[in-house]
Amino acid sequence: VRAGLGRVVAAMEDPNPLVAGRGMAQLAAAGIATQSGLLAEAAHEMNIGFFKRMRHGTPWVRLKVAASLDGATGLENGESQWITGPDARADGHAWRARACAILTGIGTVKADDPQMTVRGIDTPRQPQRVIVDSKLEIALDAKILQGAPCWIAAAAPDPAKLQQLRAAGHEVLVLPNAGGKVDLPELMRELGRRQVNELHVEAGYKLNGSLVRAGCVDELLVYLAPALIGAGQGMFALGPFAQLAHKHELAFTHVAQVGADVRLMARFLPHKE
């Protein structure tokens, strides 16, 4: 107002209920012409996590999977590195970098001992790492626990292990569900309270399936390699459904070739089951 502007054009109103519409109202009261809605869709996409958290209290959850053309994410013996090529892996790191937090499961930690950091991409900060591990089976020397404190979601933690992890600087969130596993919707609410706008998931088929069943996933980021693996681990532990009508439906939003692989993006439609 003090700068004496004549006209202000905004992309969108701030969805934060604490401020929504107030800035524009103040400008209008000071006689400044205001308009909102310019490039609104692009602005929404850029801030999709913030909008999701303001409206629902939970992060925008983008789940990444790398699979063969016949849908396998690994061999039956667990070998899964690498199904897709270097370009797809680098692209995956760019998606990790834009997320506030990266979530994985204890199955993946045990099988691959991943770091779950952003590498090979300029980033001002590393995303917060989150591990779903009901019984706190994670090894203290697991690579993911090195470098920065992690948040570990547990259900029935062993008290001695809990103390060890806390002494090493990690945070353990005890969020049990009725089945003795981690309550995933409650974890999403907790991440929302911790201001996580975008959550990037890189987990195995078990946690992927549970997240989808619980309605926690907004978007899939799938890299498909031009290879057939045959019997192996799938992308999601789901079903079996009695009827096709129970399927989880998505809409493709984007298709691109990345190196030798294809990147598909799809968003979930409301589930009818």
Ligand SMILES: NC(=O)c1ccc[n+]([C@@H]2O[C@H](COP(=O)([O-])OP(=O)(O)OC[C@H]3O[C@@H](n4cnc5c(N)ncnc54)[C@H](OP(=O)(O)O)[C@@H]3O)[C@@H](O)[C@H]2O)c1
């Ligand atoms: N290709 C890819 O994109 C990709 C990406 C990541 C991993 N992988 C592969 O996936 C394999 C591991 O798969 P995975 O399914 O065993 O591992 P996972 O999905 O990473 O972790 C599964 C574990 O999470 C724990 N958990 C806690 N609460 C849960 C809940 N509510 N629902 C489901 N799980 C819950 C369970 O163990 P507790 O009950 O003991 O906590 C469960 O066994 C590895 O071979 C890895 O290489 C592939």
